[in-house]
Amino acid sequence: MSADCFYPAQMGGPSNAIYWQAKALTMAGHDVTVVATSQSLPSSIQLDRWLTLDCGRVIYTKNPHFYLPIKHIRYGWQAMRTAEVVHVNSLFYPASLAWVFMGLLLRKPIVWSPHGELSPVALRFRPRLKRLLLNAFRLFRSFLYFHATSEAETAYIRQHFGVDAQVGEIPNTMELSSPVARVARPYLLFMGRLHPIKAIDRLLDALSTSPLFLNSEYSLIIAGPVADKAYSSFLHERVDTLKLSAKVTFPGPVYGEQKEQLYADARLLILPSHSENFGNVVIESLAQGTPVVASTNTPWQILETERAGRWVSNDTDPLRQAVDQFIAMPSEGYTLFRTRALKLARQRFDNRSNVMQWEQFYETVRKKTRDITY
Structure with missing residues (x-):
């Protein structure tokens, strides 16, 4: 298994999603090997040495x-x-193409996970290089098996690799943290990378038009690492321009128990992204019983169907209305949302109870590859 960033690195959801997948497979009795880079690792991690961890055999390369x-x-x-x-x-990390070529030389079954890199918004970044690479990838698409985390990502894969592209659709699961003791506090929460694709500015615009938010005790916490320095500066400037300085804080990245407590104590998590192939922060929030408002650019319609949050456009008015709904919600109704949020996380997104999906997918890929003529 190849990973450009891998736990305990915290550079976006895939760092953790790949780890949870590897750990679940290891716990189920499979031999898992992970080759990762040293990107964003704490200094305590040993490099260029094979380590035996709870997720299998891992090496972090320098x-x-x-x-x-x-x-x-x-x-x-x-x-x-x-x-x-x-x-x-x-898809677009330089080593990925090398890995695929090497796998083909060895006639190995190859599974490829884009992790959101094929969404139209993501493809706007360095578009010429990505078009060039996609053209190269299509040359051997018949030997590849893609993994998608949602229906939308499946559609993107088939848009670029053909309607007959071989895709296994398996949503991310994770090792869910136990619910912590909640101390309800009047704040809304964004958790994630500070990057333009996250559309945090849309959230700021929406809240600036909400008399209910502006005249209440509620504040907004924007927690997460800076992935784009220019965008981070823009957000701080936007806060000042909208006169929200007294209402918005940027604590930076948070981890471990502090992170779980931040989820648990929040009134609401908001994910206003322009594009998400999944969004692990949604599961993390639900696992602490905190409802979520996610944009319709994310694959989280289930929040509506299970009544664990809202799935709305990230335009100013719909986003403001959804947030206002939770600020004004009576305690009895809000408690029901929290109960349903917790239930949804436990039933649908616990990695230990859903590992069979990966086992079946890998076995299918392995059997089909045996029948391919190179």
Whole structure:
């Protein structure tokens, strides 16, 4: 299994999603090997050494540069020679193409997870390079099996690789944290990378037009790492322009118990993104019983059907109305939302009870690959 960023690195949802998947498979008795880079790791992690962890055998490679992953590729070649299935995470990381070519040379079954990189919004970033790479990938698409986390991502894959592209649709699951003791506090929460794709500015605009929010005790906490310095500066400027300085705080990235407490104590998590292939923060919030408002650019319609939150446009008026609904909601109705949120997380997104989906998918890929003529 290849990962450009891998737990305990915290550079977006895939860092954790790949870890939880590997851990669930390891707990189910499978031999899992992960080759990851040293990107965004704490200094305590040993590099260029095979480590036996709860998610299998892992090596964090120290490369000359993140985009020059020489050791990542070399250790990948060594690992995949004995692998039954090669799983590549990320389409556009430089090592991914090398991994796929090496897997084809070894005639290994190859699963490829885009992790949201094929959404129209994501493809706007460095579009020329991505078009070039996609053209190269199409040359051997008949030998590939893609993994999608949602119906929308399946559609994106087939848009770029053909309607006959082989896709397994498996939503992200995770190791759910136990609910912590909640201390209800009057704040709304955004959790995630500070990047333009997250549309945090849309949330600020919506709240600036809400008399209910402006005249209440409620504030907004925007927690997460800076993934785009220009966008982070823009957000701070936008807060000042909208006269929200007394209402908005940026605590930076939060982890562990502090993160779970932040979810639990919040009135609401808001994910206003322009695009998400999944959105692990939604599950994390639901697992603490906190309802979620997610944009219709995310695959979270289930929030509406299970009445655990709202699924609305990230335009100013719909977003403001959804947030206002939860600020004004009577305690009895709000308690029901919290109960349903917790139930949804436990039943649908616990990695230990859903590992069979991965086992079946890998077995299907392995059997089909045996029948391919190279």
